[in-house]
Every structure is written in C-alpha cells, then in structure tokens.
Amino acid sequence: MVADDIADQLLAALREALTNTARHAHATAVDVAAEATVTRPPLRVADDGRGIDPARTRSGGLANFHARAVEPGGTLTLTPRRPTGTVLEWTVPLPADNG
Template identity: 60%
Template sequence: TIYSLREQERTRSQSLRTRLVAAMERATQTLGFTPALRMTGLLDTTVPTSHTEHLLATVGETLTNTARHARATSVDVTVEVTGTQLRLEVADNGCGVNPATTRRSGLANLQHRAEELGGSFSLRPNEPTGTIVEWTAPLPTTP
C-alpha cells in the first residue's frame, strides 16, 4: 500500500507532457501500434491539476475504446492549450461508431468529465473512415 501511494505521488509530480507520452506508451500495448501525439501550448504551466486528471482519464478511455471497438491502424492524438481552453482531439481511421449501438457508458463518462469542468464533448465521423473525439474544458482565468 505504501509503495502504491508513493508511486501515485511520483506520477502526479511528473509534467503533463511526460504523463501524456506515458499514456501513449501504455496505449501502444492495447492498440498494437503507437498513437501519434501532438502537444501545443503551455501544458505544464497553464493546466490545473483537476483538468490534468480529467484529461489523462479521457485520453486513456478514448484510446481503450479505440483499441476495443475501432479496428484502427492509426490514431492521432492532439492536446492543445490556448489562452482560455484545453482541447483534446483523438482521430482514428477505424470503422466508426455503429449508430445501432445503444450502450455507450464510456462515452457518457467522457461527456460527464467535460461537463464537470464546464466543457464539451463531441463525437463525429472522420473522413474517409473512423471517428474523431473532441473534448474541451475552459481554463481558469487569472485575475
């Protein structure tokens, strides 16, 4: 238990960029290939801890869903910070979301995470094939 707590603390003290790279490495095992990662903006200095935890959980859930359902051969992950917003986009070239599928608890969880931070979640087709997940959260303003 003590080792686990220390490991969690060590992981939380790593930069967001480092943690995102680690998430891509973990996803490689389940996807069978390495997702492409693009990071833009002041991720390590602008994104608060609460946003970081939601973002990392969303990245993990999205990549897990892709591995389980999409049959994709490539995934592009983009994380960007603007002056006012944190944005995640995950685009794959898989089979897309089947409109007949009614059980979407994982997707509901992603939406809930975005809404909890005052943000948004959307899912749309990628052309010519696949799915694009977009997850955003406004960043706190500094006085």
C-alpha cells in the first residue's frame, strides 16, 4: 500500500528502534505494530526496558531517528510505558498520489 521509498524508511526506522532497544533498554519484551493508513504509515514500538532518562537530550541515534521522521514532515514521539519501558511512535506523510 505504500511506495517503496516510504517502505524503505519504515523498515529503516524499525531496525533503528529495535537496535536502540537491544543496545540501551535492557528490555525483555518488545511489541511492534505497523499499519498502512491513507495518509501515514505509523510505526509503534513499545518495550519493557528501563526507559529513557527525561533529563537526557536527543543525541546520536535518537537525533538521527528524529531527523528521519521530521525531514519529510513526519513525527517521532517517545513516551514512558507504564510500569517500565518506552513507547516510540514514528510516522511520515504519504505522497498525495499514493492512495
């Protein structure tokens, strides 16, 4: 349902999210959800790890990940998962002619 370039971005975002989880979160479980919609292909990755320190600013991988979403007009949100972990939501807009 999505163009190859968007699918490539989505897969790269998923790889990066899973890599960050494996390297930093010390999680025992990760839930991944991705679905195509008419306007945006959302990606949601939730883990049960130690979470992101709210005092930490975006650097390195997170900054690149954020830029990958924002440059084409998308969003990246990171929120705490209760009782532990992080929820990452990444979306980019689909081209108008893709529907």
